[in-house]
Structures are given as structure tokens and as C-alpha cells.
Amino acid sequence: MQTNEGTTAASEGRELLTFTLGSEEYGIDILKVQEIRGYDAVTTIANAPDFIKGVINLRGIIVPIVDLRIKFHLGKVEYDQFTVVIILNIAHRVVGIVVDGVSDVITLAADQLKPAPEFSSTLGTQYITGLGTIDDRMIIVVDIERLMTSSDMELVEAIAA
Amino acid sequence: MSIDMSQFYQVFFEESAEHLANMESLLLALDLDAPDPDQLNAIFRAAHSIKGGSGTFGFTDMTEVTHVLETLLDRIRKNEIAITSEMVDAFLLAGDVLRGLLEAHQNGSLADEAASLAIREKLQKLTAASIGAGNTKPSDVPAPTSKEPEVPAAANGQYVYQIRFVKNRTNFKKKEQLDNLLQALRDIGTISNQKIESNSVSLTLISSTSEEDLREAFMFFIKPEQLTLTVQDNPSVTNKSKTDDELGYGFFVDPENLKSDVENAQGYGFFVELENQPQPAASGQILQPEEIPQRRATDKAPTAATVAAETSIRVSVEKVDQMINLVGELVITQAMLAETVSGMDQVLYERLINGLAQLDRNTRDLQESVMSVRMMPINFVFSRFPRVVRDLASKLEKKVQLKTVGEGTELDKGLIEKISDPLTHLVRNSLDHGIELPEERIAKGKDPQGTITLRAAHQGGNIVIEVEDDGAGLNREKILAKAREKGIPFNDNISDADVWLMIFAPGFSTAEIVTDVSGRGVGMDVVKRNIDSIAGRVEITSRPGQGCTVTIRLPLTLAILDGLSIAVGEQTYIVPLSFISESLQPGATDIKNVSGQGQVVLVRGEYVPMIALHQVFNIKPKVTRPEEGILVLLEAEGKKVALFVDELVGQHQVVIKSLETNYRKVAGMSGATIMGDGRVAMIMDVPALVKLAQQ
Known part of the structure; x- marks a missing residue:
């Protein structure tokens, strides 16, 4: 089903939610986004890695929050009323990510997406679907599902264990 | 117009399973010397309902078994024959076969034809045997409704029957079937003038069996209309029976005849109970008035069951x-x-x-x-044990009675399902290893009949289930010897309680002989693991020569927990109340350092290891000196530990939420909950913390 969505989206161009981390702009599949909310009280998890901020109560569901800024050493890590959490719905899980800011929803046509060159980036190239260009902006398109379920994120038991 | 019956299958499966369970428990509760007619009727009704249901849904194999079962039950119910323990065994077996068939239908797998055939034969034999015996007892078979004169019983109680029946491909597919029938006839009387032709069989039978019984014996093989049966010395009755057969139905609704209704164009192929049964006149006629309403009542039984069903609903x-x-x-x-x-x-x-x-x-x-x-009463689990104990006891040649106490104690359905296997194992174990053989018990001056007691009760926020036997008890020396053999390390002055817990080690069995019941040493560890998985605890107490008690403590439910909230720094944690023995504020002198590493606290003359929560969880506390904070004394798995926290916040009932749904398992935490202010609080995994303290 997901591949179907992918192909239809690719032919008509895919909708991406873009956010900023430091000076870079990232795009993720908008269908994976459940909602966007402010950052509020997080309950820390003992002995968890520092980028896992803890868990929040999202209308009765316990949702872990990952700060991508800490994970990828990008941007200024501070929490105020402008801090944004993107709640993602991936692999039947609900996970929140903290980013510097949400900028836009864009549609990227297939020809606007270029394969990512082989370089060592903070975000492993295996998680990057490609680079998109809109006007003179460059957007790094991330396979967010793959990233969040990877063992690096320490979010999922099976891989982490 | 066709209705999709399959949508009702599930209901039938569930209901039949219930009927079977009901039947089994009734059978086991039955007093063979003085069977309660109500119970017999209830057993009959259960069998009847299954038969009706399976007939409706076209599960003929089940119908056939229940039919035979019902025939015998009906006779017992009507006091024609006395119930014997052999019959109860056969009934229980029939129940098992039916359960097997039911499962086969449910899963679409292949049914065990051989077993169902075997039980049918067994029941038929019992019925046939009882038919012979039945006549010697006063019979209260429904009396004639017409004023036909009674046939005088022959002086020697024998009748001469002229029997002729149709033989064709459909009713006697195999030659053996005919042989079986003839054999059955031979069992009840003497056959003469036997003539087997290509499409019919005729013979003369001299027997003491009543005509009704004889017809029923034929029921298994042929349809009523294919049978001509005459009593030689009373031709007038023959005419009468013919007319009634043509009418197709009579006054008595006979459940045995459900089978023929498929063929019978007039719907119910009830045929008339023949009027010329030998009737030991006096008793039969007195009983007649009550007998009719009684039969009617049973026929209405399915309706009554429907009414009862409407007071409850099935919800997923x-x-x-x-x-x-x-x-x-x-x-x-x-x-x-x-x-x-x-x-x-x-x-x-x-x-x-x-x-x-x-x-x-x-x-x-x-x-x-x-x-x-x-919540469900624990009886759902307990009710299966009378059967387990009965079967096992007879297999092991032991005399055991089972007592259950507190069957009404309610606990969570999820727990009920998970506790049933461990309990079965414990009961089997008690029976096999605990209870001694009768001779041995007599030699020890005990009642030759052993007792296993299952007890359930609420105790605080827990459910306590006990399996107690009055057998030999556990043998400390034997267990220790086995532990040595298995290479399990232990201290020489190990406490009894710890010794008993050793039997839960994997592969541990001190049984001298491995039986097919138990003794392989797989089991007790499974019991322990199963109970652990539902947050339960096991304790064993044993008195040598007097018996052994296994106590299982379970939380009432897995969804809600009574907890004490504690604060450390900015964080709030929930400690399950069931683990807390007390909270105290220590004096500065009560805290001692042990070899510069861990700390212990003196609580009423006992040194208890202390854990500072802020150190374990790496959080910044408000207080760092134990005498300024609070110590919560925790007890898990028989070990004590003092938890040093900033302060106690309050007691709550919290809804347990899994961390694993969206995250993963967190060491030291058993879950999370949402507090009154909407924040998430972690629930501490106390046994894990205690283990941590030991390292």
C-alpha cells in the first residue's frame, strides 16, 4: 500500500513537510506526520541516551520524544515556546521529534529530486532519499521511517537489542 | 431462501463448549448412589442442546454421538436403569470426544472418527446391557395415552417378536453394520428363523426386552418406517402400530427421533410410543400422570435455555x-x-x-x-480440576478428593487464562508426587484418601491461590542432593523456603520414576515463569509427612495498580504499593558504609542494603543525605532493600500504560502512567531494583 502511495505521489510530485535543523532544511513525507505541537513537560527516562528527551502524554498515549538537534549536533538546543515537536506516525508507532522549526509544505516533482552524492554527512546517507531543489533552496529529503527505526535512534527494541 | 448458517457457527461452538463443561461438572458432582433427578435432567438437557445445535448446523458426527449419549441418559433420567460409575466414565469420555469433534469443526481440521465410533459403540453396549437389565426393574416408561388394554406380560417375561426390516444400500452400507445389529439382538434375546434376503431381513426374536426398547435398538440402524415389528401373541397391537406409523407422529415427542426428521415430509418424525409395552401395571399407571408433563418439560428445555441466554450478552x-x-x-x-x-x-x-x-x-x-x-470468578479455572483429579487418581491408583474453597473469588479474565496452566501443573504434581498410595497412607496412619485443596481468596490488593495437599511433603535432603547433582550452588545452611524454591529450577525433578504424568522436570520452571509473567509470586510451605502448600499471589488486575508516588528531583515515580513494607526517616547514625561501596541502613536491628534512586537513575536530587530524605522499604522475592528518595507525594490508583507500544522496554521500569496533572510518571520495576541492589 505504501509503495502505491509512493508511486502516485512520485508521478504527481510528492508532498513534503520541511523543517530546519541548524542551517539545513530537511523534508519528510507528509503522510508520516500526525501533528505538530509545542514542546511541553517531558518525563525523562532514566539512563536513556541524551537525545531521547523522555516521554509525553499525548491524549492518553505515551509518546517518546527525540531531539534531532542533539542527535545530529545541529542547531541551538534550547526549549522555549517556539520549540516545535513533530509527531510522526511510523511503523505503527507514534514518536515525536524536536526540530528547530517547521517551515513549509512543498510539492516536489520527480525531476526536482536528485540522488544524494556520496559524502559523509551527520545524517548517514542511507537515510537520505535524495536532494530536492525548489527555487534556490536545497532540501534534504529524509526517509524518516528508516531513520527512526534504525538502531542509531535506540527507539525500537528489536533492533536495539 | 437460504440463510448463511456459518454466521451462527461461532455461537454454537461457544455454547456447545459451555454445555460440555457444564455436563462434565454435573457428572462429576453426581452422587451415584442417589442421583439427584434435577442434575440428571440438567445433564440430559446439556446433551440434548448439543444434539439439537449440531443437528441444525449439520454436524452429523456430533449428532450421532450425542444421540447415543442422550438415549442412555434419558433412561437413567427416567429411573429405568441405575447409573453406574462405568456409565459416568463413558459419559465423560463421550464429552471428550464431543469436544474433539467440536474443535475439529471449529478449526476445520479432521475429526477423530475412530474415537467417536468407539464411544458410540461403548454407549450402545451400555444401553443394550441396561435394556436387558431394565426390565427387571419397575419401569415407568410413558404409559399409553389411549385406553388400549394392557398386554399381559408373559409369565417368564419373554416376548416373541416378528421382525422384518428393509435392507438397502443406505441403511446398511457395510455388512458389518448388519452383523452389529444382529449381534445386538442376540445380546438381548434369542434369534430364530433368520432370513437375510437381498433387500430385507426377517427374523423371530424371543426376548424380555420391551417393544419400545427394541425399536430404539433399531433406531441406530434403520428408519422407523423401514421396520415392521410385531408381537406374535397380540396381533391387534400390530394393526394399531401400523396406523400410527402412517400418521407419522403421535402423542409423545421423542427426542431420539430427531434424526428421522430429515426424511420425514411431515417435519417431525415422531412416532408413537407403542402401546403394548410390558407394564408392571401398578407402578406404571400411578406414575403416568406426572410422567407426561415431565417429558413435555424437557422438550421445552431449549426454550428455557434461550431465555436464560438473553440475560447475558457475548462481547469481544x-x-x-x-x-x-x-x-x-x-x-x-x-x-x-x-x-x-x-x-x-x-x-x-x-x-x-x-x-x-x-x-x-x-x-x-x-x-x-x-x-x-x-472480572470472572476463579471457578472457571477450578471447575476443570475435579476431572483432572479424578482421571489422574484412577490412573495412579490413588484415592484423592478435591476440595475447592472460594470459587467465587473474582479476578481479571486475562489472569484467569494465564493461571489455568500453572495451576493444572501444580495439581498434577501434588497428585503424582505429593499424595501417597493408599497403602502407604494407611501405614502412616493417615486417611487412605488424600485431599487436595484449592483455595482462592482476596488478600489486600492481591488474589491468593493455594494448592494444598496432605501428602508426603517435600524432602529437603532429596532436593539438596538433586541440586548438588545438577550443580546448582547453594549455602549449607540454606533456609527451607529457599530449598523449596529450588524445585522451580529448570529440569529439576526429584521423582524417582518418570511417569507420563510428571517427573520430567519440565513444568515447575514453566509454572514459575508463567506466574512471573503475570506479576505473581510463588511461595511453598511444606511440612514433612503432612503435606505441602503452594501459594500463588497475583495482582487483582493487570490494568490498574495501587501505587505510592515518590519524588526525586524534578521527577515523579510510582512504586507499586504491594512491594512497600514501610517508609521511614533514618537517623544519621543508622546509615553505614560497607567497604566504601554500598550503603546499608539499620532498621530495627536488621541491616538492609540502601539504593539511592538519584544515583541509579542519574538525576539531580533535592537532597543528597539520607537522613534528610525518606527511605522506602521495599520487599520483593523475599529480599529487602531501602530506596532513598527525596519525598513521598501520595497514594494513587494508576492505569498502567505500556512503554513498549511506542518506545521500548526501559530497565528498572515496568511501565508508565499518566498523573493527574497530565504528566507521565514511570512505574518502577521493584524486583529489578532489588536485583540491582544485590549486584
């Missing part, structure tokens, strides 16, 4: 769980509102505050009643 567990979750949310929302209001002016917002107080009560009541939906 998911729906109930969803409801529980939603109510949990409601409770949290309510608590959030209550907290918001607590800061408001009492006078200004009086009505709002009052309204919220009422909401508080209502939500609590709602929560309680919703939780109770999931």
Missing part, C-alpha cells in the same frame, strides 16, 4: 478493553480538572467545585463497574 474482549482504556482516560481527565479547580476560589466557584466532586464519584464508580466486566 477488545471491546471491553477499549472501554477500560477510555474510562482510564476519563479518570485522568477528571483528575486534571480537579487539580485545576483546586487552586480556585472555593466560594466563587462553589457550583463548579461541587459538580466536579460529583463527577469524581461518578467516574470512580464507572471505572469500578467497567473493570468488573473483565
Whole structure:
């Protein structure tokens, strides 16, 4: 089903939610986004890695929050009323990510997406679907599902264990 | 017009399973010397309902077994024959076969034809045997409704029957079937003039069996209309029976005849009970008036069952769980509102505050009643044990009685399902290893009949289930010897309680002989693991020569927990109340350092290892000196540990939420919950903490 969505989206161009981390702009599949909310009280998890901020109560569901800024050493890590959490719905899980800011929803046509060159980036190239260009902006398109379920994120038991 | 019957299959499966369970427990409760007619009727009704249902859905194999079962039951019920333990065994076996068939239909797998055939034959034999015996007892078979004169019983109780029946491909597919029939006839009387032709068989039978019984014996093989049966010395009756057969139905509704209704164009192929049964006149006629309504009553039994069914509904567990979750949310929302209001002016917002107080009560009541939906009496588990004990005891040639106490104790459905296997294992173990053989018991001066007691009770926030036997008890030396052999390390002055717990080690069995019942040493460790998985605890007490008691402590439910909230730094944690023995503020001198590493605290003359929560969880505490904070004394798995925290916040009932749904398992935490202010609080995994303290 997901591949179907992918192909239809690719032919008509895919909708991406873009956010900023430091000076870079990232795009993720908008269908994976459940909602966007402010950052509020997080309950820390003992002995968890520092980028896992803890868990929040999202209308009765316990949702872990990952700060991508800490994970990828990008941007200024501070929490105020402008801090944004993107709640993602991936692999039947609900996970929140903290980013510097949400900028836009864009549609990227297939020809606007270029394969990512082989370089060592903070975000492993295996998680990057490609680079998109809109006007003179460059957007790094991330396979967010793959990233969040990877063992690096320490979010999922099976891989982490 | 066709109705898709398959949509009703599930209901039939569930109901039949219930009927079978019901039948089994009734059979086991039956007093063979003086069977209670109500119980017999109930057993009959259960069999009858299964037969009716299976007939409706076209599960003929089940119908056939229940039919034979029912025939015999009907005779017992009508006091024609006395129930014997052999019959009860056969009934229980039939129940098992039916269960097997039911499962086969449910899973679409292949049914065990051989077993069902075997049980049918066994029951038929019992019926046939009892037919012979039946006549010697006063019979109260329904008496004639017409005023036909009674046939005088022959002086020697024998009748001469002229029997002729149709033989064709459909009723005698195999030659053996005919042989079986003839053999059955030979069992009850003497056959002469036997003539087997290509499409019919005729013979003369001299027997003491009544005509009705004889017809029933034929029922298994041929349809009533294919049989001509005449009693030689009374031709007038023959005419009468023919007319009745042509009519197709008579006065008595006979459940045995359900089978023929398929063929019979007139729907119910009830045929008339023949009027010329030998009737030991006096008793039979006196009974006649009551007998008719009684039969009618049983025929109405399915209707009565339907009425009873309407007072309860079947709901899927998911729906109930969803409801529980939603109510949990409601409770949290309510608590959030209550907290918001607590800061408001009492006078200004009086009505709002009052309204919220009422909401508080209502939500609590709602929560309680919703939780109770999931609660089931433990009898659902206990009820299977009479059978287990009975079967095993006879297999092992032991005399054992089973006592159950507190069957009405309710616990969560999820727990019921998970506790049943461990309990079965414990009971089997008690029977096999605990209870001695009768001779041995007599030699020890005990009652030759052993007793296994299953006891359930509420104790605080727990359910306590005990399996107690009055057998030999555990043997300390034997267990230790085995432990040595298995290479399990232990201290020489190990306490009894610890020795007993060794039997839960994998592969541990001190049984001298491995039987097919137990003794392979796989089992007790499974028992322990199963109980651990539902947050239960096991204890064993044993008195040598007097018996052994295994106590299982379970939480009431897996969804809600009574907890004490504690604060460390900015964080709040929930400690399950069941683990807390006390809280105390230590004096500075009570805290001792042990070899510069761990710390212990002196509590009433006992040194208890201390864990500082802020160190374990790497958080910045408000207080660092134990004498300024609070120590919570925890006890798990028989070990004690003192937990040093900043302060105690309060006691709550919390809804347990899994961390694993969206995250993963966190060491030291058993789950999370949502507090009144909407924040998440972690629930501590106390046994894990205690283990941590030991390292």
C-alpha cells in the first residue's frame, strides 16, 4: 500500500513537510506526520541516551520524544515556546521529534529530486532519499521511517537489542 | 431462501463448549448412589442442546454421538436403569470426544472418527446391557395415552417378536453394520428363523426386552418406517402400530427421533410410543400422570435455555478493553480538572467545585463497574480440576478428593487464562508426587484418601491461590542432593523456603520414576515463569509427612495498580504499593558504609542494603543525605532493600500504560502512567531494583 502511495505521489510530485535543523532544511513525507505541537513537560527516562528527551502524554498515549538537534549536533538546543515537536506516525508507532522549526509544505516533482552524492554527512546517507531543489533552496529529503527505526535512534527494541 | 448458517457457527461452538463443561461438572458432582433427578435432567438437557445445535448446523458426527449419549441418559433420567460409575466414565469420555469433534469443526481440521465410533459403540453396549437389565426393574416408561388394554406380560417375561426390516444400500452400507445389529439382538434375546434376503431381513426374536426398547435398538440402524415389528401373541397391537406409523407422529415427542426428521415430509418424525409395552401395571399407571408433563418439560428445555441466554450478552474482549482504556482516560481527565479547580476560589466557584466532586464519584464508580466486566470468578479455572483429579487418581491408583474453597473469588479474565496452566501443573504434581498410595497412607496412619485443596481468596490488593495437599511433603535432603547433582550452588545452611524454591529450577525433578504424568522436570520452571509473567509470586510451605502448600499471589488486575508516588528531583515515580513494607526517616547514625561501596541502613536491628534512586537513575536530587530524605522499604522475592528518595507525594490508583507500544522496554521500569496533572510518571520495576541492589 505504501509503495502505491509512493508511486502516485512520485508521478504527481510528492508532498513534503520541511523543517530546519541548524542551517539545513530537511523534508519528510507528509503522510508520516500526525501533528505538530509545542514542546511541553517531558518525563525523562532514566539512563536513556541524551537525545531521547523522555516521554509525553499525548491524549492518553505515551509518546517518546527525540531531539534531532542533539542527535545530529545541529542547531541551538534550547526549549522555549517556539520549540516545535513533530509527531510522526511510523511503523505503527507514534514518536515525536524536536526540530528547530517547521517551515513549509512543498510539492516536489520527480525531476526536482536528485540522488544524494556520496559524502559523509551527520545524517548517514542511507537515510537520505535524495536532494530536492525548489527555487534556490536545497532540501534534504529524509526517509524518516528508516531513520527512526534504525538502531542509531535506540527507539525500537528489536533492533536495539 | 437460504440463510448463511456459518454466521451462527461461532455461537454454537461457544455454547456447545459451555454445555460440555457444564455436563462434565454435573457428572462429576453426581452422587451415584442417589442421583439427584434435577442434575440428571440438567445433564440430559446439556446433551440434548448439543444434539439439537449440531443437528441444525449439520454436524452429523456430533449428532450421532450425542444421540447415543442422550438415549442412555434419558433412561437413567427416567429411573429405568441405575447409573453406574462405568456409565459416568463413558459419559465423560463421550464429552471428550464431543469436544474433539467440536474443535475439529471449529478449526476445520479432521475429526477423530475412530474415537467417536468407539464411544458410540461403548454407549450402545451400555444401553443394550441396561435394556436387558431394565426390565427387571419397575419401569415407568410413558404409559399409553389411549385406553388400549394392557398386554399381559408373559409369565417368564419373554416376548416373541416378528421382525422384518428393509435392507438397502443406505441403511446398511457395510455388512458389518448388519452383523452389529444382529449381534445386538442376540445380546438381548434369542434369534430364530433368520432370513437375510437381498433387500430385507426377517427374523423371530424371543426376548424380555420391551417393544419400545427394541425399536430404539433399531433406531441406530434403520428408519422407523423401514421396520415392521410385531408381537406374535397380540396381533391387534400390530394393526394399531401400523396406523400410527402412517400418521407419522403421535402423542409423545421423542427426542431420539430427531434424526428421522430429515426424511420425514411431515417435519417431525415422531412416532408413537407403542402401546403394548410390558407394564408392571401398578407402578406404571400411578406414575403416568406426572410422567407426561415431565417429558413435555424437557422438550421445552431449549426454550428455557434461550431465555436464560438473553440475560447475558457475548462481547469481544477488545471491546471491553477499549472501554477500560477510555474510562482510564476519563479518570485522568477528571483528575486534571480537579487539580485545576483546586487552586480556585472555593466560594466563587462553589457550583463548579461541587459538580466536579460529583463527577469524581461518578467516574470512580464507572471505572469500578467497567473493570468488573473483565472480572470472572476463579471457578472457571477450578471447575476443570475435579476431572483432572479424578482421571489422574484412577490412573495412579490413588484415592484423592478435591476440595475447592472460594470459587467465587473474582479476578481479571486475562489472569484467569494465564493461571489455568500453572495451576493444572501444580495439581498434577501434588497428585503424582505429593499424595501417597493408599497403602502407604494407611501405614502412616493417615486417611487412605488424600485431599487436595484449592483455595482462592482476596488478600489486600492481591488474589491468593493455594494448592494444598496432605501428602508426603517435600524432602529437603532429596532436593539438596538433586541440586548438588545438577550443580546448582547453594549455602549449607540454606533456609527451607529457599530449598523449596529450588524445585522451580529448570529440569529439576526429584521423582524417582518418570511417569507420563510428571517427573520430567519440565513444568515447575514453566509454572514459575508463567506466574512471573503475570506479576505473581510463588511461595511453598511444606511440612514433612503432612503435606505441602503452594501459594500463588497475583495482582487483582493487570490494568490498574495501587501505587505510592515518590519524588526525586524534578521527577515523579510510582512504586507499586504491594512491594512497600514501610517508609521511614533514618537517623544519621543508622546509615553505614560497607567497604566504601554500598550503603546499608539499620532498621530495627536488621541491616538492609540502601539504593539511592538519584544515583541509579542519574538525576539531580533535592537532597543528597539520607537522613534528610525518606527511605522506602521495599520487599520483593523475599529480599529487602531501602530506596532513598527525596519525598513521598501520595497514594494513587494508576492505569498502567505500556512503554513498549511506542518506545521500548526501559530497565528498572515496568511501565508508565499518566498523573493527574497530565504528566507521565514511570512505574518502577521493584524486583529489578532489588536485583540491582544485590549486584
